[in-house]
Amino acid sequence: MGMDAHHSRRSFVRAVSVGALAVGFDTTSRAWAAQAPQGAAADFRRAPHLDGRLLIAPADLAPYEDDFGHLVHRTPRAALLPGSVRDIAAMIAFCGPLGIPVAPRGQGHQAFGQAQAADGLIVDLGPLAAISVDPATSTATVGAGAVWSAVLAASLAHGLTPPVFTDYIELSVGGTLSAGGVGGASHHHGAQVDNVVQLEVVTGTGQIRTCSATRDADLFHAALSGLGQVGVITRAVIRLVPAPTSVRSYSLVYPSVAALTAAQRKAVGDGRFDWLEGTILPAGGGWLYLLEGSAFYDATPPDDNALIGDLGSIGAPQIQDSAYVDFVDDLAPTVAALKASGEWYDPHPWFNGFLPDTAADALVTATMDATTPADLGASGLVLLYPVPTAKFTTPLLSVPDGEIAFLFAVLRTAAPDGGALPAAAQLRENRDLYLRVQAAGGKQYPVGAIPMTPSDWRTQYGARWQAFRAAKRRFDPHGILAPGQGIFAPA
Ligand SMILES: Cc1cc2nc3c(=O)[nH]c(=O)nc-3n(C[C@H](O)[C@H](O)[C@H](O)COP(=O)(O)OP(=O)(O)OC[C@H]3O[C@@H](n4cnc5c(N)ncnc54)[C@H](O)[C@@H]3O)c2cc1C
The missing domain is CATH 3.30.43.10 (Uridine Diphospho-n-acetylenolpyruvylglucosamine Reductase, domain 2)
Known part of the structure; x- marks a missing residue:
């Protein structure tokens, strides 16, 4: 270019x-x-x-x-x-x-x-990216600027792995711990923030503090999923688990949102997969509803029939084996292709929200009915991940009430020269969708591009709003930290 x-x-x-x-x-x-x-x-x-x-x-x-x-x-x-x-x-x-x-x-x-x-x-x-792994405690002590791919490599050298990865692993540890970090293993292990043992944080007054669930807990709980509001996370101690060597992945096709979510609920309910996601892909002018489940193994591959025999998909399932490291990093070739085509550098008015189970089918169906593949842009896609809310224990990671929520991500790309809707129109669609999600008791997952009002932020945090605001005043009394989130007015 x-x-x-x-x-x-x-x-x-x-x-x-x-x-x-x-x-x-x-x-x-x-x-x-x-x-x-x-x-x-x-x-x-x-x-x-x-x-x-x-x-x-x-x-x-x-x-x-x-x-x-x-x-x-x-x-x-x-x-x-x-x-x-x-x-x-x-x-x-x-x-x-x-x-x-x-x-x-x-x-x-x-x-x-x-x-x-x-x-x-x-x-x-970026410069604070040192990583050391302690096999005796199954933890990694990580500079917040390290990217998760580096944490994976360092952990695998000891046969260990972080339990949860985001789909893209070139994100910083501090960045995802400030947001949440949700992925295919979240239905077992919660978000990345739910797997943190200790943090080092520099507060808004310049104090360097070490905190955990039992030490300076107010700061710990306000820093995790705190969107940078109370301090800069400089180091994290992260829980590790034994790493598998191999992964068998299944892609199952469904004719509708309701059929997909019914299969996802069944699979979440008995925890049969180690990793579970869902994707809605453009296909033939319409949509294809895909359950993606994977099972980890070392020597013996899993029993296919036990895993997918009762999930009732249409057509033949696709089954693929990969090495664990390739599986976790499987977005890398797509990202390389998007960078080569230039689409990676196009505007991304992404919508990310958590839908309550009760409203998920209706909200997703209505959204897909009103959306054409062209509206999403050439590399656009839609994700639908079931997550049991009990696994999300970090107070500031807001999820809806109910046993299951669905992470719904409408990943739009706006091309300046035709194809997709212009970014401003996509932002308006994000806003409209957010209002429908909020009215149904859903939350935004605050990593995308949803225009929010002050009252939206109060609704986002609900009963936790007062505690979040108090933590902001206490740890960032000058009101200087992470203003780009637009949550709190300057002090
Ligand atoms: C291609 C792609 C795929 C993604 N996939 C997923 C996914 O599967 N699951 C998921 O949960 N998310 C996903 N995300 C979203 C991602 O987790 C968040 O956007 C994350 O915050 C990005 O990390 P970053 O290092 O780029 O943070 P930045 O964009 O640099 O920062 C994000 C926010 O956190 C603050 N912040 C950054 N570092 C720190 C720190 N050390 N201490 C305090 N505050 C800090 C910043 O001020 C800012 O407010 C994806 C994003 C992309 C672009």
Whole structure:
């Protein structure tokens, strides 16, 4: 792609972003930008001595005003490449009294400016990526900037693995622990946040704290799935389990949403698979409903009939064996192809929500009836994962009431030049769908691009809202952390 094409694509998404904001959402950090101290750049020149580096040149800052969504662009004043946790503490302590916003950033793969900070400081966790595995305690101690593929490699060297992976494993540990981290093994092990033993967190006052479920528990519970609001996670101790060598995967086709979810409920109910997901794929102008279940094994492959004999799909099931490491990283070839075609760099107005079981069939059916494959864009797809809510024990990972919820992800790609709906229209569809999901008692899974109002955030956290707000005030009294989430107004 030449520079001109790149430039026009960026111009397009900037226009979309302004259009989306014009409908009245997500103005928090822009409101802050209007009040930003004019001397912020000069202030950074008086920053403390650092072990790492502070970037302030516009060319160095360009990557930090973008993310996987390519929908929102906010220019920071500086980015910290920390040489130590002390650097993060010193810079946060420096920024707080000046009211300079600070956004922690892992891989920048959220879709709606969540890891950006207008006129603020980006803390790029990338350099803090050390990993050490302790087979005696079956844990990994991991710098928050490490990506999960590196955690997998280090763990496998000891025959161990994290119990839960997201579908894409080039996301940072700090990034997914700030959100949740949901995947095919979540129906057994909860989200990644439910498998954390201890955290090191730098709070909004620049204090370095070690916390766990039994030590400084308020901070621990506000940092996990806390969307960066109370502190920067700098290190995590993660639970590991024995790794299998092989995986047998089954793809079963169903004619409707209801048929798919009925099979998923049955499989969740008896826990027969180690890994369970569901995908709705464009096929022949309509949709194909796919249950994807996998069983781990070492020497002896599982009994196919026991696993899928009573799941009643149509057509012949597809069965495939893979090495565990390839299975966990099976999105890698698709990502390489999307990068090669350029679609990876198109806007991604993704919808991610948790649907209550009672409303899932109706909501998904109505959504698919109203959506054409072209609406999703060339690489768009829809995911539907059943998750037993009892497995989700992290207070701030909001899921609906009921025994089972469905993670519903409408992964849209907006192409600037035809095919898919423009991004602004897709954002409006996300908003409409979110309102239907909220009315049915569902939640958003806050990693995508759903325009939210302050009242939506209160509804999102329900009975936990007061505790979240109290934790924000206590641990981030200057109100500087992760403003791109747009949850709390600046202090
Ligand atoms: C291709 C793709 C596939 C995905 N698949 C899944 C999936 O299967 N399951 C799933 O659950 N999610 C999935 N996601 C969503 C993903 O888990 C989240 O977007 C995650 O937050 C991205 O991590 P990151 O390192 O890019 O975070 P960033 O985008 O850099 O940051 C996300 C948010 O967390 C904050 N943050 C980042 N690091 C820290 C830290 N160390 N301490 C405190 N706050 C921090 C940021 O300020 C920001 O608000 C997927 C995303 C993509 C793009």
